[in-house]
Amino acid sequence: MAKTFKASDVASHNKPTDLWIIVDEDVYDLTKFQEEHPGGKKILQRVGGKEASKQFWKYHNEGILKKYKPQLQVGSLDTKVQPAAPPTPPTTPPPQKQDKVEPVAESGTISVVPTEDVEEEEAMDAFGSMIPYADPSWYQSYHTPYFNQTHADLRAEVRQWMEDEIMPFVSDWEEAKKVPDSVYKAMGEKGYLAGLMGMHNYPTHLTNHRVKCVPPEKWDLFHDMLITDELSRSGSGGFVWNVIGGFGIGGPPVVKHGKPELIKRIVPGILSGDKRICLAITEPDAGSDVANLTCEAKLTEDGKHYIVNGEKKWITNGIWCDYFTVAVRTSDKGMNGISVLLIEREHGGVSTRRMDCQGVWSSGTTYITFEDTKVPVENLIGKENQGFKVIMTNFNHERIGIIIQCIRFSRVCYEESVKYANKRRTFGQKLISHPVIRLKLAHMARQIEASYSWMESLIYQCQKMNDTEAMLKLGGAIAGLKAQSTVTFEFCAREASQIFGGLSYSRGGQGAKVERLYRDVRAYAIPGGSEEIMLDLSIRQAMRVHKALGMKL
Numbered sequence: 001m002a003k004t005f006k007a008s009d010v011a012s013h014n015k016p017t018d019l020w021i022i023v024d025e026d027v028y029d030l031t032k033f034q035e036e037h038p039g040g041k042k043i044l045q046r047v048g049g050k051e052a053s054k055q056f057w058k059y060h061n062e063g064i065l066k067k068y069k070p071q072l073q074v075g076s077l078d079t080k081v082q083p084a085a086p087p088t089p090p091t092t093p094p095p096q097k098q099d100k101v102e103p104v105a106e107s108g109t110i111s112v113v114p115t116e117d118v119e120e121e122e123a124m125d126a127f128g129s130m131i132p133y134a135d136p137s138w139y140q141s142y143h144t145p146y147f148n149q150t151h152a153d154l155r156a157e158v159r160q161w162m163e164d165e166i167m168p169f170v171s172d173w174e175e176a177k178k179v180p181d182s183v184y185k186a187m188g189e190k191g192y193l194a195g196l197m198g199m200h201n202y203p204t205h206l207t208n209h210r211v212k213c214v215p216p217e218k219w220d221l222f223h224d225m226l227i228t229d230e231l232s233r234s235g236s237g238g239f240v241w242n243v244i245g246g247f248g249i250g251g252p253p254v255v256k257h258g259k260p261e262l263i264k265r266i267v268p269g270i271l272s273g274d275k276r277i278c279l280a281i282t283e284p285d286a287g288s289d290v291a292n293l294t295c296e297a298k299l300t301e302d303g304k305h306y307i308v309n310g311e312k313k314w315i316t317n318g319i320w321c322d323y324f325t326v327a328v329r330t331s332d333k334g335m336n337g338i339s340v341l342l343i344e345r346e347h348g349g350v351s352t353r354r355m356d357c358q359g360v361w362s363s364g365t366t367y368i369t370f371e372d373t374k375v376p377v378e379n380l381i382g383k384e385n386q387g388f389k390v391i392m393t394n395f396n397h398e399r400i401g402i403i404i405q406c407i408r409f410s411r412v413c414y415e416e417s418v419k420y421a422n423k424r425r426t427f428g429q430k431l432i433s434h435p436v437i438r439l440k441l442a443h444m445a446r447q448i449e450a451s452y453s454w455m456e457s458l459i460y461q462c463q464k465m466n467d468t469e470a471m472l473k474l475g476g477a478i479a480g481l482k483a484q485s486t487v488t489f490e491f492c493a494r495e496a497s498q499i500f501g502g503l504s505y506s507r508g509g510q511g512a513k514v515e516r517l518y519r520d521v522r523a524y525a526i527p528g529g530s531e532e533i534m535l536d537l538s539i540r541q542a543m544r545v546h547k548a549l550g551m552k553l
């Protein structure tokens with residue numbers, strides 16, 4: 001059992017050689033830690049033996065206590081009410097259902113009085129911090145046509161895992177440019193990897209792992225979306241790309257277009273988190289312009305192998321991968337000369353080196369060379385010279401992943417800003433009391449909510465269509481939303497950074513997420529189709545599709 005102390009016991013530990021403090025009724029021994037405290041030892045000594053919650057929360061955010069508690073906490077005050085059982089809800093406890101709250105009008109606002117004859121349906125229980133717009137509205141007791149209890153359960157499961165085992169360490173992993181392999185393995189064991197393949201149904205035929213709280217037959221694309229969304233609360237593109245960046249775009253082409261024997265041989269190992277796969281399309285000289293790629297694959301005379309030679313650049317996860325889903329040139333006929341091969345590191349002639357980039361540090365951005373790599377023809381994905389369609393179909397899934405992440409990152413920037421604006425005081429007032437700060441928050445929120453609603457509706461359309469129909473009918477809108485979400489993300493990162501001031505200019509500490517996300521912006525606005533290409537495509541594609549649907553001009 002944890003030790004309990006009276007406040008008067010703690011008071012005697014007030015010397016540099018014996019330094020205890022109280023934060024939120026928990027007691028910490030900082031005697032050794034004071035030497036390594038980034039804020040200095042004197043500031044700790046000044047609160048030695050005392051209640052220091054107010055000072056603590058002024059300078060730190062929640063992650064710090066989670067990280068240091070195990071090594072520094074020696075007990076709690078006897079006044080602290082101990083929880084009866086281990087807490088199951090997320091760290092930010094959902095508010096309990098309460099008696100109906102009648103809205104009261106504030107000056108300048110309008111309150112709506114519900115009419116009596118409207119039949120009321122129950123919205124789902126509130127979840128999360130309840131800071132308006134910091135979570136989607138269906139988390140905050142508003143109605144939704146898309147989500148049900150299985151989604152709510154999955155959301156709670158992933159959030160708990162993120163808050164306990166991921167968030168406190170994300171900054172360290174980002175600096176180390178590596179996430180522990182055990183995290184990727186856990187993604188497999190928890191059934192998340194299998195759920196992230198962009199498939200309408202949970203692939204029970206490819207793995208024995210299951211998502212604990214969602215029966216496979218209930219799985220849909222909104223569950224897929226929720227995992228990415230909750231992972232993105234890490235506020236780190238590097239983390240999200242480390243665990244799903246290569247896999248989420250390199251895996252689906254194999255599962256959807258690979259030969260049955262190939263799928264059976266390699267996919268179970270990938271879904272269990274033992275093996276890693278990535279997508280290699282971009283080259284030093286071909287990015288959004290996929291039809292011009294040059295990495296060549298020549299068929300051997302006996303027709304049994306392709307010999308691959310060429311370079312791939314900016315490939316997420318490449319340095320750690322066993323498998324590479326690679327776009328290669330098999331004929332000189334532009335987009336009709338592209339094929340997709342599953343190349344295995346074991347085939348030989350594969351070299352990978354880490355690239356130093358502006359953002360997403362822990363994602364392992366890689367430069368790859370293939371030198372006379374000998375690939376069996378059985379590893380062809382789809383048909384020879386018809387790889388362009390495989391790549392294009394895959395782009396929808398990749399772009400939706402980027403959209404989900406960008407919208408959540410925008411929320412993180414907004415949420416961090418709201419929290420900080422409610423504690424930081426300037427000119428005698430909290431930041432939130434300054435109209436100029438509220439204006440920034442309002443501009444962030446309106447873009448986040450508009451983007452999120454468009455995303456929900458497109459995911460619903462994807463759920464209703466097969467991949468080919470979705471590629472044709474939704475490709476334009478998904479491209480448009482990709483641009484919308486990256487522009488929103490860039491705006492929110494900038495505004496959050498202005499609100500945090502110097503704290504988002506230095507790395508670590510309270511502004512850590514905002515500083516990191518600000519550096520990650522370009523990793524989202526450029527790959528997967530740059531903003532410019534996306535916006536142009538969104539109109540061209542929509543025009544083409546609607547001509548076929550009977551558009552009258």
Ligand code: HEM
Nearest residue numbers: 028038039043044047052055056059060061068508509510
């Ligand atoms: C359990 C006790 C504490 C731990 C584990 C702790 C840990 C840390 C860490 C890791 C940082 C680096 C910045 C960050 O990551 O947030 C930091 C900075 C800081 N801490 Fe603490 N701290 C503790 C208590 C306190 C208390 C009681 C005070 C004030 C009386 C304090 C004042 C500061 C200051 C001023 C900074 C520098 C903030 C900045 O760079 O803007 N700390 N602390």
